[in-house]
Amino acid sequence: MQKNYDHLASEDPIYAAWEAAGVLEADENSDKKSYTIPLPPPNVTGQLHLGHAAMLAVEDILIRHKKMTGHEVLWLPGTDHAAIATENVVLKHLGLKSREDMSRADFLSECRKFASEKHDRIVHQIKKMGAHLDWSREAYTFDRERNFAVNWIFKKLYDDGLITRGHRMINWSVGAQSVLADDEVEWQENNEDFFEFWCGPFLLGTVRAETKCADSPVMVHPKAKYVRARSADGRECIVTEKYFTEHTQLRKDFEIQETVPGKKLEGMKFEAETYAGKRKFWVVADEVIDPAFGTGAMTISTAHSPDDFVLAQKYDFDLVQKIDFKGKMTQIAGPCEGLPVLEARKRAGEIMEEKGLLFQRRPYANRVPKCYRSDTVVEPMLSPQWFISVEKEFPDPVSGKKTTLKKLMQEAVRGGHVQIVPKRFEKVYFQWIDNLRDWCISRQIWWGHRIPVWYDADENVHLPEVKSITFARHGESEANVKNVIGGDFSLTEKGKKTAEQIFKAVKDQNISKIICSDLKRSKETAAIVSELFANDVQIEEWPELNEFSSSELAQKAGKNFRREGPLQINFDQLTDESLDQIRDRAQSVFATLQEEAGEVLVIGHQNITAALFHFSRSDDTEGFVRFRKNWNWGRGECKDLEFLQSPRGKNLRQDEDTLDTWFSSALWPFSTLGWPNQTRDFEKFYPTDVLETGHDILFFWVARMIMFGRYATGEYPFHTVYLHGMVTDEQGRKMSKSRPETCIDPLETIEEVGADAVRLSLVIGATPGNPIPLSKEKIAGYRNFVNKLWNAGRFVQMQTSQNPPQSPLEKGGGTASPQPTSLADRWIASRLTTVAKDVATKLQKYQISAAGDAIYHFVWDEFCDWYIEASKINSNPAFLRHLFLEILKLAHPLVPFITEKLWKELGAEGVLIEQAFPEPTFQDAESVDEFAHIREVVTEIRRVRAEKKLNPREKISVQISPKLEAESAALIESLAGVKFEKITAADATKLSVGKTEILLHLPVDATRIEKEKKELASQIAALKSRLANPGYTEKAPKNLVDQTRKELAEAEEKLKKLGGKAFEEKKDETWLVQEISEKAKISSSDAKKALQEFEQFIIRAYSEKKRVKISGLGEFDFEEKRKKMEFFMAEEELS
């Protein structure tokens, strides 16, 4: 074995070996309990960042641990098409300013190309982390299968009345040229001007000077007091009384005519000059106006502010569009027409100033909405969009009651169906849900699932219809009897009977046509059925419906290809068509079948029909292998193939918009398992178990998965949500490329130190929901640990190669494991039992950091520092090896690569991930105590040696009593570098560890002894005072009190051995209490308490060597009485 672990040469081959061996794949037919985590799909065009790395580390640990504890685990990978983000990247990549510079089809094909190129990159990067993902089930939010799921649920929601189209106030991202959901808007605080300007007689205030120009109502509060004031030159001014009195300028220029409530102003009409010319205004009073804010009056921008829009609806005001979808002013803005909003605002301010309309500007902290993806301005705009109604009732098939989507989301957490780790995020979740408004799901971008809605010339809405085609399998043929594949055989007598059954099953349907293949068994079945329909139903023969071709195989094998035993789903042996050919054929047949008018009955063959069912919704060939394996179709059995048929008719056009990315992401836990098909995967692995992700997408994603999961499947999609925090640098700042010294790239770091070290550094010291501080130093620390493990392995290897394992059982650490013999063996075996249990418990509780910490310290501080050292004295190689293999299993979930590598290096059999997580039972409390004692003794001697700066090689003479067991003595001699013999020297150093007394042949170190004595003295005093407290001895648990007594006795004993004298008892305490009580005029119990506190104070002051000044004791003269207080050692220290 090499001296240092070479992660570069090890990791990729190990991962490749796992993949090749198929150990990462889940078995949907397993009897084991399932454990499923859907991988939060990274953006397909993204690069692995630390957030991904943290996510992968946590999930991999959970998955591997569960797998090793006997679960059938499925960690399902995939990528996200990330609509807006990807579109931006592709535009940039193509050097385009706007997607309109290209045709929609061309742009989409560019996106697809780009996505598929980048896909391999992110997948490769994910594998670098060692993730135990089942790549055979990899999904993509924008593939055909997911598109089917999206359309299916859209249709279902629409039919339930939960998706509606509405002309509402939406968030328009000028940059992305699309609408955004409420939570996709980020708010930024800007310092801006607050304009106070004249609008006729009214003084109004606003930040958005550019929008306040059209014919509009002026809103006032009905109950607030307004003043009408007049100036010498006849100008009128209406503002709130409060505002008027606060502005000296107004008071100077204007004189109050009357004071009226806002209600009285209502209905007032006037014409006023604005920056864009003269306009008409009228006054409306409404309580939503805050009279204390600004001037207490405002005009409203009906089409550009959500609040104003509400008012516009309430009073039926005109909706006036003042800003267009490019973020520029419309012609209503007069001189500002065509200007972007911010420029228009500036210009409007200038014009008002020129016209003398501006009263004043003042600074104002304004919150402006920004697009979370394109970092551009978001404008509230009016636009027709599709919404999901979260508060609309619909019948819930699970409970049989009416419910709303919002209620389903609330019930998820409130009802304990979904628990969030850490728990405090449940409150955050509720806060969000409670404020949740309808979700705007349409987007004006091209890259995404197109909204499955069509419009006719009259703007009527059409959705796809759910249609179905009935398939029936032909009856038994002679081929089935002869057990051959291929060839063309007739039905048996039994097969003919089957055809009659088919007729019975479908006779009530309005079958208009029977379609069969051009193989005898199919044609004959069709003929019988048709005959029973009294030949009313015509038959069509479609050769493309023939069973998979096996002509070449048949030729190779002779006339017919005889099958041995039950059918194996091995397509190489079944057919000479490739999976791609099968897919293409199935999809083309399906396309034709869909066009069939009326109800058709297809007489099909086993395999091609399976292919039709699968490939009608999916392009995934690997998925078909699995689908076919779980495909059960008895002869004569009917199956309906359901599909969505797009509406047809003249002049229908599909909605141009696409769906919010999060719409398809919200289906992820079940769309990836085949939903809406009732697949074996879905049955076995849904609901999933844990959804682990960053808390920043709790709302975007997690809440919506809960909503759709429960709505679509009737079950909550997972029982636990584990939220990790954002990875930051050590100062808690977000990693940023502008600070290269603290910015860490996970891929570079994996290159440098290996994936295991990166994993540990992201997991240890990180608690759920909190930031994960990361630094190069921290990572280096875990690299050192990985290296430590490697070297421990090297030691084990050396030991066992000198003494090869005796039995083959020992090779894999089988059931008949080597037994612990020595004291150290029994100690470490007991510790392993404790630690393994501890680690398992912690992982169960999602305390991954603590579990990692436990392993780290067990390996380093106990196994390496003590057990390996002890085993150099008294070796038991077989057991050492066994123990180390157990440690590898224990550590495997955290550090999969190094452990797998060592597992191989040590010649253990199989793959580590397929071993059981250690659950040892060996426990020997006596050895644990004894070894702990030895450690203490050794440490104590080492400390003295270090203080004396002795050469580590120099053996010193030591006398020890009482005498130890030979085994213990040998350990101490070797580990502490001492030799036991009788000490005669008078000035030997005395040490005392528990019951053991040690004499070292070294000059006495007086200061050291003194220091120790003082420590003991303060300890004794503290213990005594605790015991002197009647409350403690009476109320505290008995075992605790006993423990304290025991400690006191031990400390006193120790002190005695060190030659210190025990302190005198507090004989005179009553006296003192009385004295204090009298002089301070307090009750004796208070005096007693005061004395205790005082005592504590003195003891602390003494032990800390502080000079203290005593005051506040009233008339009590401490100085005078102190000679009686012998128990205070501190007296000389006091002043």
Next chain:
RNA sequence: GAGCGGUUAGCUCAGCUGGCUAGAGCAUCUGGUUUACACCCAGGAGGUCACUGGUUCGAGCCCAGUACCGCUCACCA
């Protein structure tokens, strides 16, 4: 404005339902070529658990208040 977290060693953080002398990693200091490992070994120093009160026999932990930091939410023009 509301809600939620945090404040423990120089730095980053653990500390479970209150109970031994409050722990870890990194950094620091001392001494070390002991045949697994200098990516190491041995040892040391370093803390008024933010502050003020309260509950309790006992508080880092529970309660109230204060200060500071962070996060999230919110339509006040």
